[in-house]
Amino acid sequence: MNDLQQLPALLLPWYEREKRDLPWREDKDPYHVWLSEIMLQQTRVEAVIGYYRRFLDALPTIRALAETDEETLLKLWEGLGYYNRARNLQKAAQVIAQQHGGAFPNTYDAIRALPGIGPYTAGAIGSICFDLPTPAVDGNVLRVFTRYCEDGSNIDKQTTKTAVAQTLRPVYRSPNCGAMTQALMELGATVCVPNGAPKCESCPLRGECKANKNGSWMFYPVRDTKKARKLVFKTVLVLQCGDRFAIRKRPKTGLLASLWEFPNADVAPTEQAVPDAAAQHALTFASNLGVQPTDLLLQTGYTHIFTHVEWHMTGYLIRCRRMPDGFLWVTKEQLEHEYALPSAFRPFWELAAGE
Ligand code: SF4
Structure with missing residues (x-):
């Protein structure tokens, strides 16, 4: 040395x-x-x-x-x-x-x-x-x-x-x-x-x-060889009812624990691959949440990379008629100033906020 x-x-x-x-x-x-x-x-x-x-x-x-x-x-x-x-x-x-x-x-x-x-x-x-x-x-x-x-x-x-x-x-x-x-x-x-x-x-x-x-x-330096990240495919819903948007808290453990998110669900990559089928799937997902969707307005894709996982997301802005329980329905201002939305969901919010 x-x-x-x-x-x-x-x-x-x-x-x-x-x-x-x-x-x-x-x-x-x-x-x-x-x-x-x-x-x-x-x-x-x-x-x-x-x-x-x-x-x-x-x-x-x-x-x-x-x-x-x-x-x-x-x-x-x-x-x-x-x-x-x-x-x-x-x-x-x-x-x-x-x-x-x-x-x-x-x-x-x-x-x-x-x-x-x-x-x-x-x-x-x-x-x-x-x-x-x-x-x-x-x-x-x-x-x-x-x-x-x-x-x-x-x-x-x-x-x-x-x-x-x-x-x-x-x-x-x-x-x-x-x-x-x-x-x-x-x-x-x-x-x-x-x-x-x-x-x-x-x-x-x-x-x-x-x-x-x-x-x-x-x-130099010598490092471990990196393991490939796990790929997860998701549908994300920005649900709008009047001037309110639905957010919910994530589980208390795991990735982004206890933070706010837009409703989302894992999907098979094949489900995400065909745009029309994916949009239909998003509307069905919204209906199952009890919001009575009226229009699917916008759609956008975004990939968020965590240390060990990649989320490949397709997000939809969906207008709806009902505000069922199980979500917090907040205004644009509240979401901007009061609730922390992780970066993974930000692009979908920007899409909705710009509408
Ligand atoms: S930059 Fe790094 S490698 Fe180059 S002389 Fe300095 S310590 Fe050595």
Whole structure:
């Protein structure tokens, strides 16, 4: 392995010079850092900035987060996906309010013990907010590390992440622990990039990096081979009765648990393939729900990709005469401002809202 001890000298000046101006870097408030780290999981920086500001405008303190109602919380999270992240944020805020007097805990173990906080997030908050020597090892850091050292360990294994965190620990030195975490992440996000060739010519590690010396970056990091996603085909109904639209809550467990949705059902791919037959099937489905459909107005297709599943959906806007129980019948305004509709269903709403 090449000399990791050189990392601070190579990385920290580069980070000070090149770091992006991001709202969660304006201070070291653990609430801000924590929120940004949770939002950034699975989501691009550019997409997170607006959500981050809006969330803090609505819930400026940990106590406000602890006390807000679930509907407000999920509405603020609408479109970010992985809604359990938001629920865990609130659970952790409640623990902080009840067990820590509202002050964010300042040891790694106490941070790690909070709901929804794994080793990576605990390391990030510990190092950035409290200057603890606790490396935060995410995909960006693993990519930089494995290329720098030509380390062929499988980064999808927890043992690899733990080993990398332990190896990096000695290069975390006060008062620069937070800057080390952020420099490694920044390098992975902007220079040693995930898709396509790394920008080695502008990397501060290029003189020491083994992958750069040997032209071997494409072999690192080593990962599990991905399993193919399961394909699910669905009919989605946007049922309109007067100025009201039908939504319902999803089951309490599983994908998009307890979130709002338009009525929908799985169908065979063959049923979706013939447009007229599929539309007839949608009308029958609506009749079976007891809404007495009068017109089928519009139809659109959309594919939503989750981590392990793809939903191939065909949605229909159907006018109807009755508003049976079993649904919440809401106005456009209510759906826009009060109820969180996951991204998977958004395109159908946009279709209906534009009508
Ligand atoms: S020199 Fe290239 S491969 Fe090595 S860490 Fe920098 S960007 Fe990545």
